[in-house]
Amino acid sequence: MKLNMKKTAAAAIVFLCIAVLGLTAQGKPEETGGPVTITVWDWFYGSDGSQGDLAEAVDAAFEKKFPDIKVNHEAVPHPPYDVYAASMAAKKGADVILVHANGQNFQDMAGSLVVLDDYIQDVRSDFAESVLADTAPNRDITQGIRGLPISIQGWVWYYNKALFEKAGLDPEDPPETWEEFLAASQALKDAGIIPVGFGEGIHLEMMIAGTLDQVLSLEEKRALFAGTMSFTDPKIVNTFVKFRDLFARGYMDPAGLTTPLLREMGERFMAGGSAIFRGFVSDIFNWFEFGNALGGDNVGVIPNFYFEPSSNRNVVGAAGGAGYAVPTYSKNIEAAVEYVKFAASAEAANIMLQSGGGMPANLNADKSLLANDAGREVTALLSDSIVPPAKAFITSAQWNALRLHAPLMITGDISPEEYGSRIDQAR
């Protein structure tokens, strides 16, 4: 009996030791010599369509140029920030991570990212300073650049020219004022066409915030960020009223209320299910994808419908879009920075233009490679009419409140003032 106990105890100790070793063991042995392998985390990678192709094409071009660096590209879910937070807490993970270069989550983790200023001296002039500033803590470029954007991101209204024509509208003379927009929507509705497609989960807030890009001046956006301007300000509430009115008139696809994903409603627009859609200038549901689906010359672009004659016309809120950054825990910082620089270079940007990934942040990209008219229109807008987007001045909590309560506001369950007040409260 005593012997059995001893044997059992010894077996238990061995089991415990194996378990502890298993828990603490490293996944891979440290590499000694040979090419450096960097791991890149990217939510586009492996996805269907242009963005997935882009990542693979950029990797291939990078490995050709830097034969001593191998890229291990891995997909992460979108949004990826919980994965990134865990990796930063563990000080272990990818050497390069894809981020939303103007996003609040990116701002939150700025302290855990390598300051790139010294590494990018040779390419710094390839980017607009305002775009680089988006990647610095508090958007103050003197606090250090933490990532290089590969694209410019913003929202414009796309419209289906064939459906405009079917409704008796001139496809080459799209509405510009809000009143013209309402008149065009009525004509589309009369022709049995759903005027405006939208999704409630990740889309409606983009439509509203995109309009605020144009409605608010830069000073007002700053005041919004500082908390000295309220979302119940008449100027903002008036914007909310416009969207509620749009829904009440039956111009917005009611299916959007229970269609959570931008993807589903974007695909509906691409299938001719609605005539007007708020889409991106980069990444997905942009001029390239819409052009492929509806025909290159069948997609029109409207920057914003302006409310008052005095309002800014043709204004597009845009800033640095997706970009790459290097966590400070990386053991391959030099190689990782090379990848970041290459992914944002003109060479990679040209690959992006051809594969349709978006509007490059690199100023030296060859814009003649743009695939269709809508792309050229967007490029012209980005050259002439870019303003900082309101989204960049809204905290994460406010942004989420803007999204969460938007369906209630447009259906009239809460007033526009109450909607504004709920966004204020989330601050």
Next chain:
Amino acid sequence: MISNKSMRRSAYFFVFPLILLMTLFMVYPTLSTIYLAFTKWNGFTDPVWNGLHNIRKLFADNSFYASLKNMLILTLYIPVWTLLPLIFAELIRQPKKGDGFFRSTILIPYVVSPVVLGMFFKQILGVEGVITELLLEYFPFLGMVGFLTNPDMVIHTIAFITLWKFFGFGVILYYGAMSKVSDSLYESATLDGCSWGQRLRHVTVPGIRYTIQFYLVLGFITFYARMFPLTFTLTRGGPGYSSFVPEFGIYYQAFNNSSMGYASTWALFVYIITLGIIMFQNRVMMKD
């Protein structure tokens, strides 16, 4: 002969790995959450102690009160959760034709992932969903039924789906427990002139009392701490805060708002509230 001291030492030795694992994976995270509840932490940088700020914020947070209200509404469904499967189990207790088929199919919703269920119900209860359109077609006076869009209805929709998912499990659980109640008790009750309802009340319920208690506790746990997958896939807490449940609130603060410290405050309070309710429930049961 092994001495008591040696036995005790061996016992401690064998229990030690379990204590170690519990400390590592239960005690440490709990203590850590309590600490984080009093910090400002976005998940990336080091937590910064901010005293009672998060608690003040919590008590001024409409989404927290909305989630508690929704939790209370879900609690109102507990009697249905408990009794409906019991009545059905009693109905199928007596062998009838087709019982086998009924018993095997009734469990299907329970084994389906809540994420799949959420996506499925989103399709059929959405604005363009089959059920919504059928109602509009055959009962036009109802207008568009906003199962997922009407802020007063959406939490009830979620409760019904949860009841539907677990119904089969409850029936099978009760049915299994009933098979251990002696048939002679039912025969005696029948001979004494008991109705179906009286047999249920005076024979079945006392006979499977502990199973009912277990299922009741499971109901509380489900409605308080297992609603996330369904809420996330079906409504993402919306519209507004109308389907915000505490579990979703924790996720929302942590991963949407990058407020890990404040999310920990939520978690701490939800833990305290749930613990209080479970302790109260146990006390009532112990008295019985």
